[in-house]
Amino acid sequence: MAEFDYIVIGAGSAGCVLADKLSENGLHRVLVLEAGGSDRKFWIKIPIGYGRTFHDENVNWRYETSPCKGLNDQTSYWPRGKVLGGSSSINALCYFRGLPADFDSWRDLGNIGWGWEDVLPQFQRFERFVNVDGVEENTNPLHISHVYEDMHPLKDYFKRAASELGVTYNHHMNGPNPEGFGPYQITTKKGVRCSAADAFLRPALKRHNVRLESHAHATRLLFEGNTAIGVEYTQNGVTTRALASREVIVSAGAVNSPMLLQQSGVGPASLLQRHRIDVILDSPAVGENLQDHLAVSYSYIANVPTLNDELHSWTGKLWAGMKYTLLRKGPLSMSVNQNGGFVRTSDDLKQPDLQLYFNPITYSIREENNKQPAMNPDPYSGFIFSFQPCRPTSRGRLQITSSNPFDKPKIEPNYLSTDKDIADVIAGARYIKRLSQTTAMRELTKEVLEPNVSAMNDDDIVSDFRRRAGTVYHPVGTCSMGIDAHTSVVDPTLRVHGLKQLRVVDASVFPTLTSGNTNAPTMMVAHKAADLILAAADRSKP
Structure with a gap:
C-alpha cells in the first residue's frame, strides 16, 4: 500500500489548488485522486465550448435532483465536472469573488478568520488580472481576463x-x-480556458512529490478509531488503498463530498444504518444545508x-x-x-x-x-x-440511496x-x-x-x-463550516468535527451561499485551507 503525507480526493477547483500549495515546499508527498480523466479536450479548452460539455458524460457527472415541489414537481439537471479541473473545466468562466458582506456573514456565524478582510488577501495571492490591452498585473497562476473590448x-x-x-x-x-x-471577467488565458487544472495542478505535477491518479473513484475513507488514515478507490476495475500519514482531504465537491463521507460511515446515523453502513461518526449535518442559486x-x-x-x-x-x-x-x-x-x-x-x-x-x-x-x-x-x-434562504439535503458508492444520490434542493x-x-x-x-x-x-x-x-x-426557473449550478453547504457539531460538519479550520486527520475543502463547506458565481470563492477556500494545513504541519514538528 502506497503511503503519502496528504491525500487529496478530487482534482476540481479546490483539489487543484491544494495539490499546488501543499507540494510547493517539496517536503510533503501528495496524492491526488480524480474520478474523471484528462481535460485536454477541444470543447473544454475553447471558452464557449461549455455548451458542448453540458451533457457530455465523459466529463460530467450529470446529476439530477428529485422532483421539487417549489418547481411544480419538476426535476433539475445538475452538471458537475468529472474531469481534471472539475467544474472549472466545464463552467461558464465568470469570475466573481463575492460581495464583502458574504464573507462577513461567515465570520458572524462564528467562523473566525473567514471575514472579508481575512479572505481578500487569499484571493489576491492567486489572481492574475489581465487588462484589455493584455497587460498582466502580476505573475500569479490564475489568469482572469478583461474582455470588454471584444x-x-x-x-x-x-x-x-x-x-x-x-x-x-x-x-x-x-x-x-x-x-x-x-x-x-472570465478565466481565460489568451483566448483559452484557464481552469484550476491549468493554473494550479499542472505546475504541481512537475514536482517529484506529487502523484495524480485519474479515473480513480474514491469509494471509502479508511479509519483507525476516529482517525482517518487513508482512502479506498477503484481504478480500471481494480480496488486500491492508499494511506496518509498526515491528513486525508476530501475535495470532491458539494455533491460528492457528502456522499463519500456518508458511504464511509460519517453522517446521520439513521441514514447509515438504513443502508447497513457501519457508523464511524453520527454527524447529522452531513448532506444538510444544501443551497443553490x-x-x-x-x-x-x-x-x-x-x-x-x-x-x-x-x-x-x-x-x-x-x-x-x-x-x-x-x-x-x-x-x-x-x-x-x-x-x-x-x-x-x-x-x-x-x-x-x-x-x-x-x-x-x-x-x-x-x-x-x-x-x-x-x-x-x-x-x-x-x-x-443572491442569497436564497431555502435549504435542501443530499443523501446516499444505497451502500453502493457508484449509485447516484438523492438530491432534494427544496427550492x-x-x-x-x-x-x-x-x-x-x-x-x-x-x-x-x-x-x-x-x-x-x-x-x-x-x-x-x-x-x-x-x-x-x-x-x-x-x-x-433552473439552477445556476452553484450548489454549496452540504458539509458546512461552523462551531456546532450538530449543525455543521467542519470547524473553522475545515477539520471534520469529532474526527482526526480529516478535512473537507471545497464549496460544500460554505455555511451560506455567496452572492454570485462560486468558482472563485471555492478556490479561495482551498488556498486558505492550504495555509491552515501547512501551519498544522509546522506545529507538529518535533
Whole structure:
C-alpha cells in the first residue's frame, strides 16, 4: 500500500489548488485522486465550448435532483465536472469573488478568520488580472481576463440602461466596489480556458512529490478509531488503498463530498444504518444545508444583429472558428455571459440582492443525431435578460440511496420553500421590468418573446418562475463550516468535527451561499485551507 503525507480526493477547483500549495515546499508527498480523466479536450479548452460539455458524460457527472415541489414537481439537471479541473473545466468562466458582506456573514456565524478582510488577501495571492490591452498585473497562476473590448456591441445598450437607472457601470467587478452593472471577467488565458487544472495542478505535477491518479473513484475513507488514515478507490476495475500519514482531504465537491463521507460511515446515523453502513461518526449535518442559486431568463428579438447572426449558420460557425484559430479572438474566445452585475432591488437594502446576466444571444437545446443535447443559437437576432436572487434562504439535503458508492444520490434542493425566496423572485422580476423599459432597451427591442415579464402581475411572476426557473449550478453547504457539531460538519479550520486527520475543502463547506458565481470563492477556500494545513504541519514538528 502506497503511503503519502496528504491525500487529496478530487482534482476540481479546490483539489487543484491544494495539490499546488501543499507540494510547493517539496517536503510533503501528495496524492491526488480524480474520478474523471484528462481535460485536454477541444470543447473544454475553447471558452464557449461549455455548451458542448453540458451533457457530455465523459466529463460530467450529470446529476439530477428529485422532483421539487417549489418547481411544480419538476426535476433539475445538475452538471458537475468529472474531469481534471472539475467544474472549472466545464463552467461558464465568470469570475466573481463575492460581495464583502458574504464573507462577513461567515465570520458572524462564528467562523473566525473567514471575514472579508481575512479572505481578500487569499484571493489576491492567486489572481492574475489581465487588462484589455493584455497587460498582466502580476505573475500569479490564475489568469482572469478583461474582455470588454471584444464583447458584442450590445454592451453599449446595457451601459446606457445602467445610466438611465442611476446604476454605476463598473468595469472591474472584482475591484474595490463590485456593485453595479458591468462586463464579467472570465478565466481565460489568451483566448483559452484557464481552469484550476491549468493554473494550479499542472505546475504541481512537475514536482517529484506529487502523484495524480485519474479515473480513480474514491469509494471509502479508511479509519483507525476516529482517525482517518487513508482512502479506498477503484481504478480500471481494480480496488486500491492508499494511506496518509498526515491528513486525508476530501475535495470532491458539494455533491460528492457528502456522499463519500456518508458511504464511509460519517453522517446521520439513521441514514447509515438504513443502508447497513457501519457508523464511524453520527454527524447529522452531513448532506444538510444544501443551497443553490435559481435563475430565470427572458428572451427578446433585437433590432440589430446579435451573436445569433454570427453563430447560427454553419458558415457563421466556420468564420468564427477561423477567427478563433488564427487570432484566439471573437465569440468563441469568451463566455455568452458577457454583461451583468449586482444590484439592489430596493434603496432600503444594505447590499445588492440580485445578480443579472445580459447575453447577446438566445439559444435552444436540441439533440443531434440521437446524441447528447447541444445548445444552438436561434435563427433570429436575440438577447436574454436573466436574474438570480443572491442569497436564497431555502435549504435542501443530499443523501446516499444505497451502500453502493457508484449509485447516484438523492438530491432534494427544496427550492422556493420560504416566503423570503418568493419575495426575492418578485423583486427580481420587477427589476427586469424596469430594465427592459429603459429607453436604451426599448430601442434595442424589436419584439418581446413570451412569456413577457412586463405583462405579468406578482402571481404570474411566481407561477412563471416555478415553471421555468433552473439552477445556476452553484450548489454549496452540504458539509458546512461552523462551531456546532450538530449543525455543521467542519470547524473553522475545515477539520471534520469529532474526527482526526480529516478535512473537507471545497464549496460544500460554505455555511451560506455567496452572492454570485462560486468558482472563485471555492478556490479561495482551498488556498486558505492550504495555509491552515501547512501551519498544522509546522506545529507538529518535533
